[in-house]
Amino acid sequence: MAVVEREKLLEVKNLKKHFNVGKNAVLKAVDNVSFDIYKGETLGLVGESGCGKSTTGRTIIRLYEATGGNVTFEGKDVHGKKSRKDLKSFNRRMQMIFQDPYASLNPRMTIKDIIAEGIDIHGLAKNDKERMERVYELLETVGLNRAHASRYPHEFSGGQRQRIGIARALAVDPDFIIADEPISALDVSIQAQVVNLMMKLQKERGLTYLFIAHDLSMVKHISDRVGVMYLGNIVELAESDELYEEPLHPYTQALLSAIPVPDPEVERSRERIILEGDLPSPISPPSGCRFRTRCPHAMDVCASKEPKWLEAREGHWVACHLYDNELNTENKQQ
Amino acid sequence: MKNILELNNVNVSFHTFAGEVKAVRGVNLHLEKGESLAIVGESGSGKSVTSKSIMRLLPEKTSEIKEGEILFEGRDLTKLSNREMEKIRGSEISMIFQDPMTSLNPTMTVGKQIMEGLRKHQNLSKNEAKERAINLLKLVGIPNPELRINEYPHQFSGGMRQRVVIAIALACNPKVLIADEPTTALDVTIQAQILDLMRDLQQKTGTAIILITHDLGVVANLSQRVAVMYGGTIVETGTTDEVFYNPKHPYTWGLLSSMPKLNSADKELMAIPGTPPNLLNPPKGCPFAARCPYAMQVCVDNMPDVTDVTSTHKTACWLLDERAPQVEPPEAALVGGAR
Ligand SMILES: Nc1ncnc2c1ncn2[C@@H]1O[C@H](COP(=O)(O)OP(=O)(O)OP(=O)(O)O)[C@@H](O)[C@H]1O
Ligand SMILES: Nc1ncnc2c1ncn2[C@@H]1O[C@H](COP(=O)(O)OP(=O)(O)OP(=O)(O)O)[C@@H](O)[C@H]1O
Ligand code: SF4
Ligand SMILES: [Mg+2]
Ligand SMILES: [Mg+2]
Numbered sequence: 001m002a003v004v005e006r007e008k009l010l011e012v013k014n015l016k017k018h019f020n021v022g023k024n025a026v027l028k029a030v031d032n033v034s035f036d037i038y039k040g041e042t043l044g045l046v047g048e049s050g051c052g053k054s055t056t057g058r059t060i061i062r063l064y065e066a067t068g069g070n071v072t073f074e075g076k077d078v079h080g081k082k083s084r085k086d087l088k089s090f091n092r093r094m095q096m097i098f099q100d101p102y103a104s105l106n107p108r109m110t111i112k113d114i115i116a117e118g119i120d121i122h123g124l125a126k127n128d129k130e131r132m133e134r135v136y137e138l139l140e141t142v143g144l145n146r147a148h149a150s151r152y153p154h155e156f157s158g159g160q161r162q163r164i165g166i167a168r169a170l171a172v173d174p175d176f177i178i179a180d181e182p183i184s185a186l187d188v189s190i191q192a193q194v195v196n197l198m199m200k201l202q203k204e205r206g207l208t209y210l211f212i213a214h215d216l217s218m219v220k221h222i223s224d225r226v227g228v229m230y231l232g233n234i235v236e237l238a239e240s241d242e243l244y245e246e247p248l249h250p251y252t253q254a255l256l257s258a259i260p261v262p263d264p265e266v267e268r269s270r271e272r273i274i275l276e277g278d279l280p281s282p283i284s285p286p287s288g289c290r291f292r293t294r295c296p297h298a299m300d301v302c303a304s305k306e307p308k309w310l311e312a313r314e315g316h317w318v319a320c321h322l323y324d325n326e327l328n329t330e331n332k333q334q
Numbered sequence: 335m336k337n338i339l340e341l342n343n344v345n346v347s348f349h350t351f352a353g354e355v356k357a358v359r360g361v362n363l364h365l366e367k368g369e370s371l372a373i374v375g376e377s378g379s380g381k382s383v384t385s386k387s388i389m390r391l392l393p394e395k396t397s398e399i400k401e402g403e404i405l406f407e408g409r410d411l412t413k414l415s416n417r418e419m420e421k422i423r424g425s426e427i428s429m430i431f432q433d434p435m436t437s438l439n440p441t442m443t444v445g446k447q448i449m450e451g452l453r454k455h456q457n458l459s460k461n462e463a464k465e466r467a468i469n470l471l472k473l474v475g476i477p478n479p480e481l482r483i484n485e486y487p488h489q490f491s492g493g494m495r496q497r498v499v500i501a502i503a504l505a506c507n508p509k510v511l512i513a514d515e516p517t518t519a520l521d522v523t524i525q526a527q528i529l530d531l532m533r534d535l536q537q538k539t540g541t542a543i544i545l546i547t548h549d550l551g552v553v554a555n556l557s558q559r560v561a562v563m564y565g566g567t568i569v570e571t572g573t574t575d576e577v578f579y580n581p582k583h584p585y586t587w588g589l590l591s592s593m594p595k596l597n598s599a600d601k602e603l604m605a606i607p608g609t610p611p612n613l614l615n616p617p618k619g620c621p622f623a624a625r626c627p628y629a630m631q632v633c634v635d636n637m638p639d640v641t642d643v644t645s646t647h648k649t650a651c652w653l654l655d656e657r658a659p660q661v662e663p664p665e666a667a668l669v670g671g672a673r
Contacts, residue, residue, distance in 0.1 A: 048521035049492075157609045158377075187376045188548065192592035192605035199602070214522070221594035221603070258526035260551030262593055263669050264574045267554040274530055275523045278491040 006038040009176060009208050010060070014069035017052075017059045027283050029055040031232040032069070034309065037176075042202065042209040044223030044240065046216055046255070048279060051229040053212045054099075057178045060210070061096050073176070092122050095169035099181035101161035105153040111164055112149040115139070118172040138167040142197060159190035166197065170205075178210045183218065195222055216259050220244050228252045231282055231290040234309075238316040248318045251291045289321065297322060337405075338509055338542055339365040339388070339427075344402035346380075346387050355613050357383040359566040361402075362640075365510065370536060370543040372553040372574075374589070375563030376610050381546045384563070385512045388544075389429050390419050406510070425455035425506040430499050432515035437499050438487040444471075444498050445483025451505045470501040474531060493524035500531065507539060514546045529555055550593060554578060559646075562586050565611045565621025572647030578669045582649040585622045591666030604666045620652065628653060628661050 017030040030052045037043045045053050058064045060071050062078065071078040078090065095118075098104040105114055112135045118124075125131035136146050142163040153161055162182060169177055179198070183191040199222060201207060213219050219226055220240050227237040228249065236249040247253045254273040261267060275294045280286055286293050292302040301321050312323040321327055346358035358380045365371050373381045386392050388404055390411065404411040406427065411419065431437045439447055448467040452458050458466065464483070471479035474497040487495055496516065503511055513532070517525040533556060536543055545557055553560055554574060561571040562583065570583040581587055591604035608625040611617050617624065623633040633652050641654040653661050 048523065159609070188550075189376065189588055189592045189606035190609075192603035193607070196603055196605055216522070217594045254523055258522045260525075260529070260549065260555040262550035262554050262578065262590070262595075264554040264578050267551075272526055272530070274526055278493055278524070279521070 006041070008036050009039045009074060010037040010210075011072045012036070012056075012060065012069070013071075015056065015059060015066060015071065016068035017055050017064055018067040021283065025283050028232050028285065029282060030059060033229075033232075033234050034069075035227055035234060035237060037208055037210060039175075039208055040202070040206050041224040042211050042222055044219035044226040045210060045212045045229060046214060046219050046226060047229030048214065048255075050279065050282065052232045052282075053214075053229055054180050056229070057096065057180050057210060057212055061094055061178055063096075088122065092118070092172045093174050094176045094178070095172065095174040097162075097165050097169050097177060097179040097182045099184055101158050101165055101185060102153075104165055105161055107153055110150050110152060111139075111144075111156075114153070114164060115167050115171050118168065122172055124172065134171065138171055141170065141201070142167045143193070157190070158186050159193055162186060162194050163197065166194070166201075170201065174207070176208045176210075178212070180212045181214070182211075184213065184215070191218065198222065216244075216256065228255065231280065231285050233290055233319065235291065235320065236316075236318045238313075242313075242316055248312055248316065248323060249291075249320050250295045250297050250322070254294075254296075289319075301327065336366050337364045338367050338407060339363075339544075340403075340405040341384070341388070342403050342405070344384070344387060344404060345400040346383050346392065346397060347400050348393075348397050350396065350614075353614050356616050357566055357613055358387065359616065361563075361566075361568055363561055363568065363571075365542050365544060367509075368536070368540045368542050369559065370545060370557045371559045371561065372545045372547060372557035373561050373563060374546075374548060374550060374553055377548070378610055378613070379563040380566040381563055382514055385429065385514055385544060385546060388512065389423055389427060390414075390416075391423075391429070421455070424451050424508075426508055427510040427512065428503040428506070428508040429512040430496075430503050430514065430516045432518050438495060440487055443484050443486055444490070448483070448498070448502050448505055451502060455506045466505070467501075470505055471498070473504075473535070474498070474501045475527070476501075493520055493527060496520060496524075496528055497531065500528070500535070504535065504539065504541070508541055510544065511541045512544045512546070515548075516545070517552065518547070518549075525552075532556060550578075550589065562589070565616060566613055567621055567650065569622065569651065570647075570649045572643070576644065576647040580643075580647070581663060581667060582643055582647070582654060583622075583651045584626045584628055584653070587663045587667040588625075590669060591664055595669075604664055620650070630658070 013034050015030055015033045019027045019029055021027045033056055047053055059066050066079050115135050115138055116131055119131055119134055125134055135149055139145060139148055144163055183194050186194065195218060202209065211219065211222055223240045226240045226243050227234045230251050236252045244256060247256055254275045257273045277294050280293055288304050289302045289307050292298040299321060307319040307321050308324060309317060309319050310323055312318045341361055341363040344358055344361045348355040348357055361384055375381055387399055399412050445467050448470055449463040452463045452466055467483055468479045471482060476482055476494060476497055490498060517528050520528060547553060557574050560574050560577045561568050564585045570577060570586050577586060581590060588606040592606060594603060606625050611621050619635050620633040620638050623629040630652060638650045638652045640648050640650045642648055652658055
C-alpha cells in the first residue's frame, strides 16, 4: 500500500478533552492525541475501559467541545467558528453509530421515523413518497425489509437494532462514520453479521470509518490501521498486520498477549505477559510515561520525561523511550 | 464416585404473563472432581438459568424445575429443603457472578464480607476468621491484605473487586465453584490476571469449576471440557480439544467461524443468519433448525437424538444419523491445527 498517495480525510492534531470533576480536579480524558484518517480506510481504536476512546470519537464529531488541539475534515477546521450552513453540511457528512443498540433508539418512534430523521433535518427528500422510498432502500441495504418500517425498536433483536442504527447513519449519505463499539453488546454470531455488513457498505460506498472497540481480534479483522490508547494518550499506531505481528510498545505487547485465542493448543503453549497492578486514575496520571507504573521495561527516564511520538519504522508510530534513539545514544555517552 | 455433580434431564420454566418460558429443556451434564467445565452459547440459551438451578437461586414464585434431578455427591438438590440447601450454598458449592459490584455489599468492609461465610459455615472464632480472610486476600493477589480488609468495595478497582468475590467464593473450600461470566465486565489485561488466578487456584485447591462464558478464547484457556448450549438444550459436549478441533454440530461450526482469527488472512466472517428461537414457544424439532444451513425436514419435525461421537464427545444433530447426507464443516470453522 502506497501510503503517500492516499488522501487524508480527517486530521486530528494534539486533541485534548479535559473534564472538570469536582474541586480543582481535572480529568484529562484525551490528552494530546494526533492521527490522520485516509479516505476509504478503517482506522481502529483500541484500549482498555476509560482510556478515552469514546471521548476521542465524541470530541471529533463535536458532541464534546475540545479543550485544545484541532480537527480538520478535508482541510477545513471542524472546531473553529462556523456558519450554520457549514455546520449542517458537516453534520451530514460525519455520522456516529453507538454502542448500545437498546439505548440509542427512541422507543416511542417507529423505525421509519428513526431512519428518516436525518433525511428530514437535511431536507434530503422532496416529498413523502421519496422519503419512504429512501427508508425502504436503506432497510434493504442493512438486511431488513419494508415490513419492518412501521414497527417499534422493542420488537427487534440487538443485532437488528444495530442494523437500524447503521441505516439511520447511512440515511444522510455520510462520508465518514465513527462507530463506537458497534458490536460489543451483541453475540458473536450476530457480531459477524454487523461487521460483514459494515465492510460491504464500505466497499460499495467508499465510506471511511473510525472503529472503536476493545475486542482486538475484531478490530484487526476490520481495520487497515490500528491505534492503541492508554490513559488518554495514543501509544502506538501502525498498519494492523504490522501492529499485531510486531507490536513495539510494551503496553500493546501485553494487550495482545492477554487476548485469549480460541485455540486450546495455542493457549496451552502461550507465554503471557501478565501486567501487574491496575489502571491508574486519569485524574492524577503517572508523570513521564503514563504506562510506567505497569511497564515491565520501565527505566528512570520514564518517570521524568514524556516519551516522544516517533516513527520507529515506516508508518509505524510509537510513544516509548525504548525506541528513542537520541535518548539511547545520550544514555550511552553518559 | 467420579462425578461430583450430575444433571439429569433438567427442565426449567418461568411463568410469565406472556406464558411459560421453557428456558432449559432436558439438560444432561456431569462434572468430575477437580475438573473444569465450560458452558458456552448464545445470549438467552439457558446458561445462567442452568447454573442458578443448581444453586437453587431461581425466583421461587415465578420459576419451576419441572423435571429432572440435580445430584450433588449423590444427593438430589431439587429435593432438599431451603434450610438444607442453605448449608450447601456458599460452603460446598459457591458461585461468582458477572458483575462484581452487585455481589458485594457496598456498606460492609471487604474483610467482614469474607468472614461472614466463614463464621456461618465453619464455626471459626473472630480472630481465626480474620486470619483466614487475610490469607484468602493474599491468595487472590491483593497487596497489603492486613490493611485492605478494613476497606469498602468502592475503594477497590474492578479487577480487585472480582478478586474479592473469588476470595469469598473460595472461603469455605467449596467442592464446586460456578463462575458465571467472571471476566466479562473486566478489561483484557485484568481478565488475564483473573484467568491466571483461577487456573492457579484450581490447581492448588482442587475445586471443580463450571465456567459460563460466551468467549471461546476464555474456554480454550481454562477448561478441560465444554458444553455448547442453544435454545435451552445442550447441542454438543466433549473435551475442549474435541469441540474445538473436531466440532460436529452446525451451531458449533457457526460459533467457531463467526470469530475472526488473529492469524488468518482477512476473509469474510461466516455469520449465522437469523436469531435464536423464542422460548415461549420453542420449536418442536432441533432448536437450531431455523438458522441451520443444513436443516432437513426431519430437523424441523423431530428433536435429534444424542449421538456418541466418542465416549466423551456427544452431539445432538440429525446429520449424525446414518441416513443423513455426509456434510463437512465449513473451512472457517477449522481452528488452528484442526485435523
Ligand atoms: N462527561 C464526562 N464527565 C467527566 N468525565 C468523563 C466524562 N466522559 C468520560 N469521562 C471520563 O473520561 C475518561 C475516558 O472515558 P471514555 O468514555 O472516553 O473511555 P473509553 O475508552 O470509551 O472507555 P470504555 O471502553 O469503557 O467505553 C474516563 O475516565 C471517564 O470516566
Ligand atoms: N426471571 C425470568 N423470568 C422469565 N424468563 C427468564 C427469567 N430469567 C431468564 N429467563 C429466560 O430464560 C432464558 C435463558 O436465560 P439465561 O439467563 O439462562 O440465558 P444465558 O444463556 O445465561 O444468556 P446470557 O449469555 O445473555 O447471560 C432466556 O430466554 C431468558 O429470557
Ligand atoms: S439437527 Fe438439523 S437443523 Fe439441527 S443442527 Fe443438525 S442439521 Fe442443523
Ligand atoms: Mg467507550
Ligand atoms: Mg447469563
